Amino acid sequence: MKGKNWREYEPYGRRRKKRRRRKGGMMRRGLLLVVLFALGYGGFLLYYAISRPYMIALDAGHGGSDGGAVGVIQEVTLTESTVEKLQNLLEADGRFRVVLSRKAGEGKSIDERNAKLRRWRPDILLSIHGNANEDSGAYGFECYPSPPGYDNHQKSLAFALLLAEEMEQAGAKLRGRNGVRFGYYVEGGKKMLVESDDTTVYPYGTFGMLRNMNWPAVLVEQCFVTNTADVENFGTEEGCQKAAEAYYHAICRYLEGE
Numbered sequence: 001m002k003g004k005n006w007r008e009y010e011p012y013g014r015r016r017k018k019r020r021r022r023k024g025g026m027m028r029r030g031l032l033l034v035v036l037f038a039l040g041y042g043g044f045l046l047y048y049a050i051s052r053p054y055m056i057a058l059d060a061g062h063g064g065s066d067g068g069a070v071g072v073i074q075e076v077t078l079t080e081s082t083v084e085k086l087q088n089l090l091e092a093d094g095r096f097r098v099v100l101s102r103k104a105g106e107g108k109s110i111d112e113r114n115a116k117l118r119r120w121r122p123d124i125l126l127s128i129h130g131n132a133n134e135d136s137g138a139y140g141f142e143c144y145p146s147p148p149g150y151d152n153h154q155k156s157l158a159f160a161l162l163l164a165e166e167m168e169q170a171g172a173k174l175r176g177r178n179g180v181r182f183g184y185y186v187e188g189g190k191k192m193l194v195e196s197d198d199t200t201v202y203p204y205g206t207f208g209m210l211r212n213m214n215w216p217a218v219l220v221e222q223c224f225v226t227n228t229a230d231v232e233n234f235g236t237e238e239g240c241q242k243a244a245e246a247y248y249h250a251i252c253r254y255l256e257g258e
């Protein structure tokens with residue numbers, strides 16, 4: 001009986017063991033695939049990060065229910081179109097990774113957009129806006145680097161000067177002294193704009209997107225959405241492409257000269 005029992009049960013036991021082993025084998029293979037996939041994906045990310053050393057942060061002004069200024073076109077149309085074109089240029093270059101403060105069509109507050117970009121610790125931040133004026137004759141390009149007193153002021157000013165230079169070469173009229181100004185919010189939330197030779201350190205905050213940044217940060221007013229000729233030059237699809245190319249050249253020049 002003992003022997004019979006042994007014969008009877010032993011093969012059964014073996015079969016069970018085999019089945020368990022097969023099951024365990026499948027699990028191990030599955031795990032191996034997951035590990036290989038993770039290594040592959042991690043390797044890809046590492047390769048992507050190493051082969052593209054620069055991180056560029058782009059902010060399309062406004063968005064969602066806030067369309068910005070309204071003129072011949074709405075401001076947000078210009079900001080999203082230019083960001084998309086600039087992102088394409090940067091990614092095609094091969095040296096840049098791009099982080100956006102928000103997706104096209106998405107509505108996010110300035111604080112949320114600022115916080116998101118800061119988390120990525122980019123090499124450069126460019127925030128794109130369109131200008132507006134009750135006087136439809138007003139036109140031209142101006143940009144706002146982090147102002148005097150900010151840690152990143154010098155770097156931001158150098159980048160702003162290149163942006164203005166490239167936009168002038170693309171045919172834009174530079175407003176004010178050289179297209180570069182500093183912007184502050186004074187008491188009561190009123191805006192105060194000064195020329196780039198005013199190096200006074202004012203006790204006022206600047207534009208929300210430029211705050212708490214350690215890297216060059218500039219806000220551009222690409223053109224006046226309230227001026228027909230300006231929109232034709234820098235607010236249409238071709239115009240936004242022209243501006244995006246000017247910004248792309250300025251970014252390349254700034255980082256190459258660093």
Ligand SMILES: [Zn+2]
Nearest residue numbers: 061068129130
């Ligand atoms: Zn704006």
